[in-house]
Amino acid sequence: MFILTKIADLVQIIPEDFGKDPAQAIEDNINTKYANKVIQKIGLCICLYDLLSASEGLIGHGSGVVNVNVEFRLVVFRPFKHEVMTGRISSATTTGIRIRTPFFDDIFVPASKLPEGSRFEVSEGLYVWETEGQSLFFDTQETVRFRIEDEVWHDQIPIGPRDKEDAGVVKSSPYQLIATMEDAGLGPCLWWDGDDGEGDEMES
Amino acid sequence: MKILEAQSATLTNYEVYQHLTEQKRRYSGTKGRRPGNLETVVKELLDYFHEAPSPLASKPFPYHDGVFKALLERLRPWDFTKAEILMIMNLRPTKPENLNTIVEEMEERFPGDELQWEIVSAIAEVLGKPDGEAERQAMSDEAKEARKEQADRRDDVDMDG
Numbered sequence: 185m186f187i188l189t190k191i192a193d194l195v196q197i198i199p200e201d202f203g204k205d206p207a208q209a210i211e212d213n214i215n216t217k218y219a220n221k222v223i224q225k226i227g228l229c230i231c232l233y234d235l236l237s238a239s240e241g242l243i244g245h246g247s248g249v250v251n252v253n254v255e256f257r258l259v260v261f262r263p264f265k266h267e268v269m270t271g272r273i274s275s276a277t278t279t280g281i282r283i284r285t286p287f288f289d290d291i292f293v294p295a296s297k298l299p300e301g302s303r304f305e306v307s308e309g310l311y312v313w314e315t316e317g318q319s320l321f322f323d324t325q326e327t328v329r330f331r332i333e334d335e336v337w338h339d340q341i342p343i344g345p346r347d348k349e350d351a352g353v354v355k356s357s358p359y360q361l362i363a364t365m366e367d368a369g370l371g372p373c374l375w376w377d378g379d380d381g382e383g384d385e386m387e388s
Numbered sequence: 389m390k391i392l393e394a395q396s397a398t399l400t401n402y403e404v405y406q407h408l409t410e411q412k413r414r415y416s417g418t419k420g421r422r423p424g425n426l427e428t429v430v431k432e433l434l435d436y437f438h439e440a441p442s443p444l445a446s447k448p449f450p451y452h453d454g455v456f457k458a459l460l461e462r463l464r465p466w467d468f469t470k471a472e473i474l475m476i477m478n479l480r481p482t483k484p485e486n487l488n489t490i491v492e493e494m495e496e497r498f499p500g501d502e503l504q505w506e507i508v509s510a511i512a513e514v515l516g517k518p519d520g521e522a523e524r525q526a527m528s529d530e531a532k533e534a535r536k537e538q539a540d541r542r543d544d545v546d547m548d549g
Contacts, residue, residue, distance in 0.1 A: 185478065186404045190393035204420065212423055220429035226394060230429055233407065257396060259404055268475055268489050270441060272534065286439070287432035325534040327441065327527045329489060369489035373441055374524060376485050 185269060188233055188257045189226055193217075197241070197250040210238060210254060218258055222358040224337050227262030228288060261288060263332045263361065270373065273326050276310050281322060283330060283363065290360040293330060297364040298322075299371065313371070326372045330363040401478045402451045405437050405444050440526035441518065443480040450480065450515045459514045466498065466507060480515045482508050 193214070201209045211232055218229040234257050241250040263269055271283040271291060281298070283291040295304065295311075302313045302322075311322040322328070338356040365371045399407075408430055415422055437444040443451070459477060468476070472491055481487040484504040488494050498504055 185401060186399040187395045188397040188399060189391065190396045192390045192392050205418075208418060208420075215426040216423040219423060219426035221425070223391075226391065230404070230433060231408075231411070231426055255392065259399065259407065262395075264471060266492070267471070268479060270479075272531070286435040287429055323531070325531040325538070327439075327531065329486075331489065367489060369485045373527060376483070 185261060185263045185267065186230070187227065187260050187262050189260045190236070190255065190257050192253070192255045195252045195254050197252065199248045207235065210235060210252060214254070214256060224339055224358070227260040228359060230259040230261060233257040233259045265332060265334070267332045268329060269332065270327055270329050273322060273324050273328055275324065276304070276322065278304050281311060283328060290357045291330070291363055292360060293363050293365050297333070297366050299366055320375060322372065326374070328365065328372050329370050330365050331367070331370060332361055333364050334362040336360040336362065398474060400456065400474060401437065401442070401444060404433070408434060439530060440523045443515065443518070446518050446523065448516065455514065462510050462514050476511060480511065480518070482512050482517050484508060
């Protein structure tokens with residue numbers, strides 16, 4: 185789920201931070217810039233992992249800001265293709281199920297990637313899987329297991345003044361994951377993690 | 389900003405967890421506030437790790453310093469890929485059904501119930517077994533609580549509207 189990414193960047197320390205320990209000032213600076221943010225084609229940055237090198241501080245002309253060139257590694261959330269993860273169902277629509285985790289809420293399971301025999305129950309607003317005469321429900325907030333199939337990146341381009349007037353422009357999230365719950369063992373954990381007696385019913 | 393290496397290493401959830409708890413401990417000793425966006429994401433990530441069925445939430449705590457090496461050693465007889473080992477470490481499958489989601493083409497590579505149970509019991513030997521009853525209870529409780537919160541929020545909106 186997590187990777188390390190090596191980045192080189194320029195850190196600018198403002199005079200207010202001169203009282204801090206230099207390493208701490210650099211760390212705070214990097215975290216302010218990257219933590220909880222998505223870099224396109226890299227993933228969701230969590231925090232600084234370690235500082236690899238830092239140059240001498242150079243004071244900028246006229247501003248008093250200290251410029252430091254640093255190389256560091258970041259902890260980044262970027263599940264690989266076919267990785268299995270857990271999360272919770274946040275909502276369901278006719279197009280599919282949305283899953284969230286506390287720190288990342290853009291995981292989508294299209295209706296076609298649900299087990300065969302699943303259908304959307306409009307009155308309840310959730311999916312039902314009919315199997316061997318049993319109805320199993322994809323309840324909201326249920327903990328589910330899913331496999332990552334694809335990722336979708338949207339570069340956040342600023343919206344121009346003309347587009348802004350069109351209310352039709354939908355802001356899409358920068359990083360979205362597409363997942364599947366089609367195979368045996370995927371879907372609500374409660375279906376599969378029961379004690380042997382319950383679990384055996386599901387085996388085909 | 390320049391990306392020098394998009395992926396220089398892969399981390400297990402346990403390593404990330406260790407990094408975050410160590411960082412938290414280090415910060416508690418220093419004065420000043422850390423950036424708000426950092427605090428948010430760290431809190432949310434720790435919440436995720438503490439939610440059932442994450443092995444990091446289970447008691448006794450399944451991981452320790454030499455655990456990864458021990459797991460590799462124990463799984464050596466079988467031919468798992470690196471990605472599979474990583475997922476085994478993160479998800480701790482203790483039933484063939486759970487292992488099946490992680491391992492591709494399991495029936496061809498590791499045929500038969502007996503062999504599959506042997507593998508999952510080897511994993512359980514190193515990482516321990518979840519307390520099934522407690523874990524399921526925790527999962528339903530969490531779901532119930534979240535559902536209630538969601539309903540409360542909806543009520544608020546209704547009242548406002």
